Amino acid sequence: MSDYDVIIIGSGPGGYVCAIRCAQLGLKTACVEGRDTLGGTCLNVGCIPSKALLHASHQLHEAEHNFAKMGLKGKSPSVDWKQMLAYKDEVIEGNTKGIEFLFKKNKIDWLKGWGSIPAAGQVKVGDEVHTAKNIIVATGSEASALPGIEVDEKTVVTSTGALELGKIPKKMVVIGAGVIGLELGSVYARLGAEVTVVEFLDAITPGMDAEIQKTFQRTLTKQGLNFVMGAAVQGVETSKTKAKVTYKLRKDDSEHVIDADTVLVATGRRPYTDGLGLEELGVEMSERGQIKTGSDWQTNVKGIYAIGDAIAGPMLAHKAEDEGMAAAEQVAGKHGHVNYGVIPGVIYTSPEVSSVGATEQDLKDAGRNYKVGKFSFMGNGRAKANFAGEGFVKILADKDTDRILGAHIIGPAAGELIHEICVAMEFGASAEDLAMTCHAHPTYSEAVREAALACGDGPIHS
Helix, strand or coil, rough: CCCCCEEEEECHHHHHHHHHHHCCCCCCEEEEECCCCCCCHHHCCCCHHHHHHHHCCCHHHHHHHHHHHCCCCCCCCCCCCCHHHHHHHHHHHHHHHHEEEEEEHHHEEEEEECCEECCCCCEECCCCEEEEEEEECCCEEEEEEEECCCCCCCCCCHHHCCCCCCCCCCCEECCCCHHHHHHHHHHHHHHHCCCEEEECCCCCCCCCHHHHHHHHHHHHHCCCCCEEECEEEEEEEEECCEEEEEEECCCCCCCCEEEEEEEEEEEEEECCCCCCCCHCCCECCCCCCCCCCCCCCCCCCEEEEEEEEEECCCCCHHHHHHHHHHHHHHHHCCCCCCCCCCCCCEECCCEEEEECCCCHHHHCCCCCCCEEEEEEHHCCCHHCCCCCCEEEEEEECCCCCCCCEEEEEEEHHHHHHHHHHHHHCCCEHHHHHHHCCCCCCCCCCCCHHHHHHHHCCCCCCC
């Protein structure tokens, strides 16, 4: 007899969602977590706390720049950094305690400690070995290191250290112009830091729609972020409280130095699978350190599954959640499914940026005939009233069938608006289907409808 039907290792968005779904399907479930709190990187030192700081700093920006325009007069608020961090910690606690409650409600055992897999069907936590018919690895990812750069989480930090700095830096250098670097860079820029982003490539947010990249960089520059593009960081030299970042420009090999109080290393993340014992078990891994799985999320070792950041695909919490639910269905003898063509991506700056499906470059590379429907938020009444007229909605549809193939939004509430298009794509909708659907007025969502109309005879308000 096994102790459990399934043991999940890791309680991040993939792991805890998987555990809850397993329990709902009638499986005796346990989840291994070594932190003092559930929720993994996302809830503790990632998505949730960074959104709290983005929200707080955005309110400051509104007070400083837009309140007076609306007749809200008075002194701009001062920043109590300790209180802002306390607010962030309260948000974390509320969310992590919520997961703990859900575990109790669904009768999921929390095995406290770090897990390893000594053999198929066995999970060791501390000195105890538990048995399970199925094991699901949901151990997530960790910040990628740069060679020759030592992270101390005080002067040279990853996203973890950037969420709990002792004080707001006067000068911050962000290495890497991806999602994490731009979100946290914009937080500190709003709080008064001079932020310089150093990026190896020639465009920010690699893999995104090229038009969005250009508009987004222009917008962030207007907000006070400085960009050094095509630059290879050579090293970071630190003294007690300061740092010097040396980089070479790829175009002419010239060397430059920037001073900073804080250096944020935001050069991506890599799967975290250390100490699990996967190699000894013979679990196949990719060259990038990801666990290889089949279409059922099972590894080559029967009964061992993997999901989320530990396997191939975009490192997104919601992708992990979808895989968690799908893997739970598989383990329960049902059929789990994830549509990898409809996984949205969101950057929570202001304006927000979101995307789903194909980019124009993807469609060009595939030789696909497509059309573009675009609408600017300047033509949206609600956006103009809220000082949020910057940006646009772009919908890509098949030229012959009108089927929606992708969408890219930069503007207010972009992270919410994208889901209308996700649902449409799940149902194989055409741009005309979206254009013919009544949208409430005045809403930001009307911009999505107008972009869909632009795929046909043209938008109304442009």
